[in-house]
Every structure is written in structure tokens, then in C-alpha cells.
Amino acid sequence: MRETDNRPLILVTNDDGIDAKGFRELIRIAEEFGEVVAISAQIPMSGMSHAITIKVPLRVKLLEERNGFKKYLTTGTPVDGVKLAFHSLLGRRPDLLLSGINHGSNSSSSILYSGTMGAAMEGAVNHVPSIGFSLLDYRVDADFEASAGIAREVIRMVLEKGLPDGICLNVNIPSVPASELRGIQFCHQANGYWKEEFEKRTDPNGHDYYWLTGFFHNREPRGGGLGTDEWALANHYVSVVPIQTDMTAYPFLEKMKEWEKSGMKHGS
Amino acid sequence: MRETDNRPLILVTNDDGIDAKGFRELIRIAEEFGEVVAISAQIPMSGMSHAITIKVPLRVKLLEERNGFKKYLTTGTPVDGVKLAFHSLLGRRPDLLLSGINHGSNSSSSILYSGTMGAAMEGAVNHVPSIGFSLLDYRVDADFEASAGIAREVIRMVLEKGLPDGICLNVNIPSVPASELRGIQFCHQANGYWKEEFEKRTDPNGHDYYWLTGFFHNREPRGGGLGTDEWALANHYVSVVPIQTDMTAYPFLEKMKEWEKSGMKHGS
Numbered sequence: 047m048r049e050t051d052n053r054p055l056i057l058v059t060n061d062d063g064i065d066a067k068g069f070r071e072l073i074r075i076a077e078e079f080g081e082v083v084a085i086s087a088q089i090p091m092s093g094m095s096h097a098i099t100i101k102v103p104l105r106v107k108l109l110e111e112r113n114g115f116k117k118y119l120t121t122g123t124p125v126d127g128v129k130l131a132f133h134s135l136l137g138r139r140p141d142l143l144l145s146g147i148n149h150g151s152n153s154s155s156s157i158l159y160s161g162t163m164g165a166a167m168e169g170a171v172n173h174v175p176s177i178g179f180s181l182l183d184y185r186v187d188a189d190f191e192a193s194a195g196i197a198r199e200v201i202r203m204v205l206e207k208g209l210p211d212g213i214c215l216n217v218n219i220p221s222v223p224a225s226e227l228r229g230i231q232f233c234h235q236a237n238g239y240w241k242e243e244f245e246k247r248t249d250p251n252g253h254d255y256y257w258l259t260g261f262f263h264n265r266e267p268r269g270g271g272l273g274t275d276e277w278a279l280a281n282h283y284v285s286v287v288p289i290q291t292d293m294t295a296y297p298f299l300e301k302m303k304e305w306e307k308s309g310m311k312h313g314s
Numbered sequence: 315m316r317e318t319d320n321r322p323l324i325l326v327t328n329d330d331g332i333d334a335k336g337f338r339e340l341i342r343i344a345e346e347f348g349e350v351v352a353i354s355a356q357i358p359m360s361g362m363s364h365a366i367t368i369k370v371p372l373r374v375k376l377l378e379e380r381n382g383f384k385k386y387l388t389t390g391t392p393v394d395g396v397k398l399a400f401h402s403l404l405g406r407r408p409d410l411l412l413s414g415i416n417h418g419s420n421s422s423s424s425i426l427y428s429g430t431m432g433a434a435m436e437g438a439v440n441h442v443p444s445i446g447f448s449l450l451d452y453r454v455d456a457d458f459e460a461s462a463g464i465a466r467e468v469i470r471m472v473l474e475k476g477l478p479d480g481i482c483l484n485v486n487i488p489s490v491p492a493s494e495l496r497g498i499q500f501c502h503q504a505n506g507y508w509k510e511e512f513e514k515r516t517d518p519n520g521h522d523y524y525w526l527t528g529f530f531h532n533r534e535p536r537g538g539g540l541g542t543d544e545w546a547l548a549n550h551y552v553s554v555v556p557i558q559t560d561m562t563a564y565p566f567l568e569k570m571k572e573w574e575k576s577g578m579k580h581g582s
Contacts, residue, residue: 095393096363096426103515103523125363125427130524134512155439157561158364159393171423203573212505213563232570234562237480244402247371255371256398288563288570293425294502295481295558302500302556305471 054080054141061091061124061161068147071190085118085127094123094161124165143169146179153218153275154238170214171291183221192224216287231283236274322348322409329359329392329429336415339458353386353395362391362429392433411437414447421486421543422506438482439559451489460492484555499551504542
């Protein structure tokens with residue numbers, strides 16, 4: 047029996063592409079905890095959310111292999127990569143899935159569009175403890191030093207405590223030096239949305255086209271009360287939000303029962 | 315003032331492409347209720363989830379315009395189309411967003427991958443009452459007769475009652491004749507997942523590629539108890555699941571507080 051057989055098997059993925067600094071950083075951290083299989087795409091997949099590829103076949107290439115480590119390149123989305131790994135590349139069910147470290151925030155409703163969190167949610171649906179990490183710095187050469195310490199801490203806790211089936215963690219890290227980080231806060235998703243401002247341009251042939259631009263609009267009073275991820279991040283805390291893949295609005299489901307009384311026919 | 319100014323403004327979109335039968339059907343139904351702006355892509359966008367297009371610009375073309383109706387073609391995903399409509403194509407905030415009618419089920423965890431529901435959730439994030447409709451029939455020439463009656467009923471209710479901010483409806487319709495439909499059930503999302511079986515093939519040049527195939531695996535005991543969408547559909551009821559865009563796992567968030575006691579440093 048190889049020594050690695052007793053170590054956790056960790057799947058690492060991201061949505062910024064296989065050469066992203068945050069991905070290399072997360073692989074390095076994961077290797078401290080166990081055997082690592084990494085998979086990502088050549089091109090950035092930001093904004094791919096939970097998209098899957100149905101109409102074209104996927105390609106996979108083993109780029110690197112050494113003791114306790116394999117790295118694959120795929121043509122698929124982050125969720126495609128997770129599915130491929132689970133079902134065709136890993137010899138057994140992984141003990142942990144790590145996604146990131148994303149270059150840029152995935153707090154509040156940004157999670158809806160996030161390929162990083164799409165991959166983490168795919169892990170949760172498949173009952174694998176999964177964590178998505180994002181640093182609030184979009185730059186290619188972002189500094190992940192403070193993020194590394196946070197990632198180690200959260201990974202250690204999840205390996206020890208586990209996560210309930212169908213729930214993953216959305217971890218966002220403020221872009222400040224480690225010395226200015228005030229700790230971790232367990233939060234709920236702030237009520238906010240992306241306010242788009244499409245920029246309309248005309249191409250050299252006279253046809254219009256649109257570029258998606260926009261800024262995040264926080265609907266929370268006073269920038270989000272204590273307890274929201276936006277408040278935590280603005281105050282130099284790391285936000286950890288547990289995310290569920292059961293998207294039922296349970297409190298409203300109860301209220302909908304009242305609709306029955308007003309004439310909507312409802313199964314008995 | 316034109317007569318149409320007092321009628322609801324309804325945005326209609328889908329993920330099966332602009333020529334899909336279910337899209338044409340939903341436009342026809344929407345026109346009974348108000349002024350309609352429709353937008354979709356040339357090619358099917360199934361599995362696009364909440365994906366947005368960041369790296370390439372979007373194109374939009376007005377295909378058809380008559381009194382109280384406009385139809386646009388876009389190169390974007392379903393969510394791109396909704397964003398474009400909200401911010402660049404509609405003169406005012408729409409009163410309702412309808413997505414579908416999808417050719418094929420979007421029940422249980424299929425919602426995670428669904429472009430139909432991605433579009434509906436984008437409406438909900440923007441505080442527009444939004445409904446996604448799906449018929450459990452993948453065929454191009456699926457029969458939407460029973461679906462039409464259901465869609466009218468749900469639209470009427472939502473126009474009358476409204477929906478809370480951030481919540482949309484996921485409506486799935488069994489593929490049975492209208493006479494065999496047993497009514498509508500308000501449900502929660504069944505616990506299930508897609509079990510993938512990638513089919514590995516070799517191309518004419520000797521390189522491997524993978525096709526995503528799979529089947530839905532229902533984790534609920536006995537196919538899902540009363541109250542799940544899967545149970546409703548299997549028993550010929552229409553399932554209506556309220557979906558929230560706040561994805562925080564609130565009950566587990568409470569439990570996470572206990573992690574603090576076991577050494578995880580947590581902001582004060």
C-alpha cells in the first residue's frame with residue numbers, strides 16, 4: 047500500500063484557467079493536506095455559473111503527473127471538469143473539492159454567475175465536501191499570501207467537521223495584508239445585484255454590438271448589516287457563507303398555500 | 315396614449331432557441347395578457363444555467379415588430395438576453411418575465427443547470443415577478459396544449475398576487491393529455507442529482523473525447539414523498555416550486571456558530 051492511500055484525495059478546480067496564479071496557489075495548499083487531482087480549462091470560464099456542455103464532446107489531457115499529483119486540462123466548463131473528474135478521472139470518491147482561488151469577489155448574488163461556485167455546488171450535489179475560495183482582487187498577479195493562511199484554516203475545519211450533504215462553503219477574502227485581516231465571519235448572502243450598463247458600440251462594418259459592464263449594487267441598508275458577507279468584507283473580515291443546492295424558498299412555500307383559498311386549483 | 319400603455323409589459327425568453335415550438339407557444343399565451351417583448355438565441359442554450367458572456371461582445375437584432383409585440387435575436391445566453399432587455403431594449407421595467415416553455419424537465423436539481431431557470435432567476439434578482447415553465451417532453455414537436463392552460467392559470471395568479479423580491483417560480487408540467495392532469499401542487503425541490511456516465515470515444519485522428527450522458531437519480535425515499543416536485547410529476551400533477559436567489563443555508567449557518575467553540579477564529 048502506498049503512503050498516499052491513507053491521505054485525503056482532493057479535487058482542485060477553478061474558473062480562471064489552468065495558468066491562473068490563484069489556481070497554482072490552491073494546488074500548493076491542497077498538497078499539504080493530501081493527494082491532489084487538479085483540472086481546469088485553458089481559457090478563463092468566469093461567468094460560466096453552473097453551465098454544462100451538451101452539444102459538443104469534451105476533451106481532456108493529462109498535463110502533469112508525479113507522486114500524489116495529477117493535473118488535467120479540459121475543454122469543458124468548471125462544472126464539466128468536476129463531472130469528468132468524479133466519473134472518469136478519479137479512481138475513487140474525493141474527500142474534498144476545492145475551487146479557486148478566484149481572482150475577484152464572489153460575494154452576495156455574484157454567486158449566481160460564478161464558475162468557481164458552480165464547481166463547488168456540483169461537488170455538494172454529489173455529496174463531496176466542497177469549498178469555493180475568492181480573493182477580492184481581479185489582478186493577474188494578485189497577492190495570495192493572506193488567502194493561503196485562511197484557506198488552510200477553512201480546509202482543516204471542513205476535513206475535521208465535514209459538511210452536510212448538498213451544502214458547500216463560499217469563502218471570500220478581502221484584499222488586505224494578512225496583518226489587517228480581522229478574522230473569519232460566518233455570514234448570509236447580502237441582498238444585492240449587478241446593475242448592468244451595456245456599452246453600445248458600432249463595429250467597422252457599421253453593425254451595433256454590446257459590451258456587458260456594470261457595478262455591484264448592495265440593497266442592504268447601510269451597506270449591509272452585521273451578518274451579511276458584504277459587511278464582513280467591507281470591515282476586513284473573511285466571509286464564509288454556507289450555500290445550499292436545494293433552492294426551494296421554504297418560508298414562501300408556506301405562504302403559497304394561501305393561494306389555494308383564492309381559487310387556484312391545487313392537487314388534493 | 316396608446317391602448318397598450320395600460321397593459322402589462324411581459325418579457326418572454328427561453329433556452330431552446332428562437333425557433334423552438336415551446337417559445338412560440340409561450341409568446342402566444344403572453345400576448346393574451348399584455349404587451350410582449352421576446353428575446354432568444356439562434357442556437358439552443360440548454361445547460362447554460364446562469365452563465366453570462368464577459369469576454370466577447372453581444373449582438374442583438376430586431377426580427378419582428380408589430381403593435382404590442384417585438385421579437386429580438388441575440389448571440390448571448392438566456393441570462394445575457396434578460397440583462398440586455400432590462401437595460402437596453404425595454405423602455406420600462408417589465409411587469410412579468412416568462413421563460414420557456416422548455417422542451418424537457420427542469421425539476422429537482424436540474425434547476426442548477428437550466429438556462430430556462432437561469433433567466434427566471436435573473437428576473438427575480440432584478441425584482442421582476444418571473445416564472446419558468448418546462449414540459450416533460452424533449453421532442454421538437456412536443457404537444458403544448460395542456461401546458462397552455464396551466465401557464466394561463468399560473469400567470470393570472472402571479473399577475474394578481476405578485477411574488478416576493480428575489481423569488482421566482484419553477485413550473486414543471488407532466489407530459490400527459492390535459493384530461494389526465496390532476497391539478498397543481500406547490501412543492502419543494504426533490505433531493506436528486508444527475509448520475510453521469512461519460513461515453514469515451516476516439517476520433518478519426520486517434521484522440522479521445524467524451525460525451526456527457528446520464529440519468530437523473532432521485533435520492534428521495536420511495537421516489538420522493540408527498541410535497542416534492544418529483545412525486546407531483548410522477549403522479550400527474552403540475553409542480554410549482556418557489557425558488558430563492560438567496561442561496562444561504564440558514565439552518566446550517568446556525569450550526570456553524572458551534573465551530574467557533576472548537577477553535578476556529580471568528581470575527582467578534
